[in-house]
Amino acid sequence: MSVRRALLLLGLAPLIMAQAEPKLVPDISSRSIEIRYSFSGAQLLLFGAILYPGGRVPRRPADVIVVLKGPVEPILVREKEKIGFIWMNADKNSFRSAPSFYAVASSAPVRQLVDERTAAIYELGLQDLQLSPGGGALPDKERRFEAGLLDLREREGLYAEHPHGVEISEGVLYRARIGIPSQVPVGTYTAETFLVSDGKVIAAATREIEIDKSGFERFVALAARRHGFLYGLAAVALSLGLGWAAALAFRRRF
Numbered sequence: 001m002s003v004r005r006a007l008l009l010l011g012l013a014p015l016i017m018a019q020a021e022p023k024l025v026p027d028i029s030s031r032s033i034e035i036r037y038s039f040s041g042a043q044l045l046l047f048g049a050i051l052y053p054g055g056r057v058p059r060r061p062a063d064v065i066v067v068l069k070g071p072v073e074p075i076l077v078r079e080k081e082k083i084g085f086i087w088m089n090a091d092k093n094s095f096r097s098a099p100s101f102y103a104v105a106s107s108a109p110v111r112q113l114v115d116e117r118t119a120a121i122y123e124l125g126l127q128d129l130q131l132s133p134g135g136g137a138l139p140d141k142e143r144r145f146e147a148g149l150l151d152l153r154e155r156e157g158l159y160a161e162h163p164h165g166v167e168i169s170e171g172v173l174y175r176a177r178i179g180i181p182s183q184v185p186v187g188t189y190t191a192e193t194f195l196v197s198d199g200k201v202i203a204a205a206t207r208e209i210e211i212d213k214s215g216f217e218r219f220v221a222l223a224a225r226r227h228g229f230l231y232g233l234a235a236v237a238l239s240l241g242l243g244w245a246a247a248l249a250f251r252r253r254f
Contacts, residue, residue, distance in 0.1 A: 022062065023051040024205040026193045032210040033180065041182045044068070044209070046105075046191055047175035050168075061171030062197040063107045065114075065124055068178050068209075070101030070158075071187035077145050077152075093145035094134035100185040101158050102129065105165030105176040113196045122194060122201060126150050126159055157181035186212050 029045035046066050052058065075098050081090035106113060110125045119128045131149065133142045153159040158181065166176040188208055195203035 021053065022195055022197075022203050024193050024195055024203050025049045025051060026191070026205045026207055028191055028207050028209060030209070031207075032212070035184075035186065035211065035213045039182055041184075042180040044178050044180055045175060046178065046193070047173070048193065048205075050172050050174065050195060052172075057171040060197075061168065062195050062202065063113050064166045064168060064174045064176075065104065065106040065110060065194040065196060066166060066176045066178070067122075067124065067192045067194070068101070068103045068189060069099050069123075069192070070185055070189050070211075071099075072097040073100050073185075074098075075149070077149050079145070079148065091141075093141060095145075095149065096132040096134055098131050098149065099129065099159075100187065101189065102126070102153075103160045103162070103178045105162040105178060107164070107166040107168055107174070109163040110161075114199055114201070118199065118201060122192075124194070126154070126161055156183065158184070180211070184211060 026046065026048035029047070030042075033042055033044075046068070050062060050064070074094065074096055076092060076094045079091040079093075080087045083090075104110065104125060106124075110119055114122075114124060116128075119125055123129055127150075129150075131146055133146070150159060157179070160179070162176070162178070165178070166174055168174045188210055191207045191209060193205050193207075194201050
């Protein structure tokens, strides 16, 4: 199927003829993801079309950068140090707002598409995330803890970069796949798509994704949030009950 025919089927041809600037028409394979006890991760497909004025694709088509970002949260990072034979917390630093999840995919390495200033403005890349340190620490310490936080979350699969993760067909249709790990935090996620040409962002579009727990996991999470004291008592009682049952079974066996 040709790109023109695909656009006609999508009903985008009239929009192309009426516009003066390139536009993005993004979509997502799933607007909501439910986390159950058997959840082992998911693959999210972000796709869409680039609408050029008059439907004419330029000789050098624009590039696409896709960013999937989770809700921000305060975080305390601790640094461990081996003292004697024991690993102990030696230092710590707080961040007021760090994304709980961050993934960027692009049709080429971000540094080849935009300059440092543009990357910093739109947070295009792990090194350009605005982590908002808590303040009071020396710059060297803040940089050390920022690097530690990025490395930790990369190893957990919560932060990722895919420099060739966006495929563009005939300069018009694009798609990118981003993996969602099993331990992903719940909340409202934003999928931002940027159209880049000559080092500048010339169009942008945003879609939202809800990631939430369901079933028994949702019941437990709501109980812990709304009735923290009772939830704590129930957890202690359950632990004592399981310990007593295990001791009783061990005694009867031997």
